Amino acid sequence: MWLFGETLPQLPAARQPWNRVVDAQPPAGRGTGKPLWYAPAAVLGDAVGALVPAYLAFAATDTAKAVTLAVVAAVAWLLVRAARDRYAEGRLGEGAVLRPALHDWLVMVGMLAVVRAATGEDSPFLLALTALMPSAPASVVAHTLIRRHLIARRRDGRAVHRALVIGAADAVDDLVGHLARRTEHEFVVVGVCPVGEQDPQSLAPVAARLDRCEPPRVTADSAAVLEAARRLGVDAVLVVPGPHLSGTRLRRLSWALHGAGRRLVVVPGLTEVSRRRVGVFSVAGLTMLNVTPPLRRGLAAVVKSVTDRLGAALLIVLLAPVFAAVALVVRLDSPGPVVHRQTRVGRGGVPFTMMKFRTMVADAERLRRQLAGTNERDGRMFKIRRDPRITRAGRLLRRCSLDELPQLFNVVRGDMSLVGPRPPLPDEVARYNEVELRRLAVKPGLTGLWQVSGRSNLSWDETIALDLGYVDNWSPSVDFTVLLRTVRAVIAGTGAY
Known part of the structure; x- marks a missing residue:
């Protein structure tokens, strides 16, 4: 899930246990690093994205120093990005794109405001701000394209x-x-080094083995690991700490690996926790990880609530003709009410009445019990690819997601959010386990990661992984990214049935 580089839960690219193949030994001349053109491409994209809009904005007002001011803006943008290591080989194409661009843009605006005050620059401030606005979006596009290319490789x-x-x-x-x-x-794993006599079940070969007890000689661990790393052409060593890998033992291993130019990565075991929630600090010489709680309260939560309601109200006004047209199509297509009302479960397990345009025959609920044995989904949801209850107009509405529009009224009422997990049925919730119940920690959404990641094509486990990732790592930028991707998902119609 990386349209704008926001760190979101990822789905398995394949269901095989091993989906990337590398040679036992890297061929001569074949590097493992990123293409050299990434950094120049990122610099060029940032420079053009800052220079051209700034020049056009200043030139449109007949500013005499349009070229000079545009060059200053572009240079300032590049300096800010470079100072924050955005062009470093280890960061290009990795992690978030949107959030860093916004942070850097604010730094640049502040820096140029100081320069204006110091030099007495008298161009209108709003004009200067308008000239700088395209810098961040252009950077997001450039770095997103790099990220897409990197993932494809x-x-x-x-x-x-x-x-x-x-x-x-x-x-x-x-x-x-x-x-x-x-x-x-x-990372692609080319070998494992188990601690103890038990053999792993993974497909990666056992390249070496360490004793359960700490060896008497300091070099005993490092000799075996370094020999395996050399033989397999390893760039990085990933260590999963445990009761038999003490801090002292791990520290001594790090001396050998770093001395040999190998990278050491310690894997703490946390999963689906976004980088912004994790901080590293030291206490009494011990390195510790601090994991901040998910955003539930405070200013960000208030902004989400207000934005949801105002945004939904605005969309209802703007889409009023669409509401009328869809209502007419539903009415003429088959007998029954235009709007289907159904009990769903919201935040904290509180039930509410969800509204949507009717896409099924009037007695669909009764027919569902007769079709229970034909469910094509694993887990709790009931889905049939060619559901006989769906009307002709209903198939089109589902394909375009127009049947969901009345849920905007649920958002205005506060039952739902614009972005969140899919609102479940009461009988689904009744079968939830303790992990699945965590989906109810936030309001259900009109759209969400499920809707933009394949919808009904996803397995139940994939659906839960996406929803829990959203619940734990929600932020305003995540919502913004999902809303942007919703447009593409609606156009594609993937998994809509």
């Missing part, structure tokens, strides 16, 4: 780092399986 097994995994057998299996189910990241 990684799916082919290129631009990846060969990794050796160290840890207890079960921990090694968990990490190798998790990495193998995804292809957007930089």
Whole structure:
């Protein structure tokens, strides 16, 4: 999920346990790094995105120094981006794109405001602000294209780092399986090094083995690991800490790896926690991770609530002709009410009446019990690809997601949000386990990660993973990204049935 680079839960690219293939030894001349043109392309995109709009804005007002001011704006933008390491090889194409661009843009505006005050620049401030506004969106586009290209290369097994995994057998299996189910990241495991005699079940070969007890010689661990790393052409060593990998043992291993020019990555075991929620600090010489709680209260939550209601009210006004046209089509297509009202479960398990344009025959609920044995979905949801209850007009409305429009009134009333998990039925919730109940920690949404990631084509486990990722890592920028991707999902109509 990376349209604008926001860190969102990712779906498995394939259901095989191993979906990227690399050679046992890297071929001569084949590097594992990113293409060299990434940095120049990012710099060029940022420069053009700042220079051209600034020049056009100043030239349109016959400003005499249009070229000079545009160049200053572009140079300032590049300096801010470079100072914050946006062009570093290790960061290009990685992680979020939208949030860093907005942060850098605010820094640039503040810096140029200081320069204006110091130099006595007398051009209108609003004109200068307008000239600078396209910088961030242009940067987002440029860096998003780079990210897309990088992910495409990684799916082919290129631009990846060969990794050796160290840890207890079960921990090694968990990490190798998790990495193998995804292809957007930089690591491909080419070997494992279990601690103890138990053999991992992963497909990666056992390259070395460490004793459960800390060895008497400092170099015992490092000799085995370094030999395996050399033999497999490993760039990085991933370590899963455990009871048999003490801090002292891990520290000594880091000395050897760093001395040999190998990268050491410690995997703490946290999953689906966005980077912004994790901080590193030290206490009494111990390195600790601080995980901040999900956003539930405060200014961000207030802004979400106000934005939801105002945005929904505005959309109702703007889409009034569409409401009328759809209502007429539903009325003429089949007998029954235009708007279908159904009990759904909202935040905290509180039921509410959800509205949508009717897309099924009037007695659809009764027929559902007769069709229970034909459910094509695993898990709690009931879905049939060719559901006989859907009307002719209903298929078109579902394809275009127009049947969801009346839910804007639910958003205005506060039952739903513009973005959130799919609103579940009471009988679905009755079968939820403790993990699945966490979906109800936030308001259900008119759109969400489920809707923009394949909808009914997703398995139940994939649906839960997406929803829990949203619940735990929600932020205003995540909502903004989902709303933008909703447009593409509606046009494509993937999984809509």
